[in-house]
């Protein structure tokens with residue numbers, strides 16, 4: 459089973475969308491194995507978005523992600539990285555389909571409510587950045603065979 463790192467960004471928390479965002483992933487079939495609210499410091503934000511260093515939106519992006527608490531989580535499931543990205547929708551909420559989180563709740567690329575890892579390598583890297591191994595709970599769902 460694959461794992462991915464997902465986070466409700468500060469705008470999602472401020473707007474009271476935490477439960478709705480988590481529900482979108484749960485109803486899709488993703489299994490929640492870790493969850494916490496936290497504030498991200500600048501050092502962690504710059505590591506997390508390191509691939510974007512040097513781009514014009516890097517500093518505003520880091521300022522945004524440290525501007526308030528986030529809700530970080532780890533989701534598990536077959537092909538969960540792709541599944542979670544599909545639940546989130548396109549990066550720019552104006553291009554995201556209605557029915558996706560960004561399509562339903564966003565208006566601006568710089569306020570797009572949610573983050574999700576984009577590859578197995580970034581999922582591994584981001585889970586290790588945000589969670590200690592003991593913060594991840596292994597459990598089995600009785601309904602697993604009805605999803606996979």
Ligand code: RTP
Pocket residue numbers: 510515519548549567568569570572573574575576
């Ligand atoms: P994320 O990493 O936050 O899940 O978003 P993503 O994979 O869909 O998009 P990515 O290319 O990784 O960009 C990271 C975040 O940077 C902001 N962004 N702004 N102004 C711009 O052109 C621009 N491009 C990206 C977005 O907030 C995006 O989520």
Ligand code: MG
Pocket residue numbers: 574576
């Ligand atoms: Mg990304």
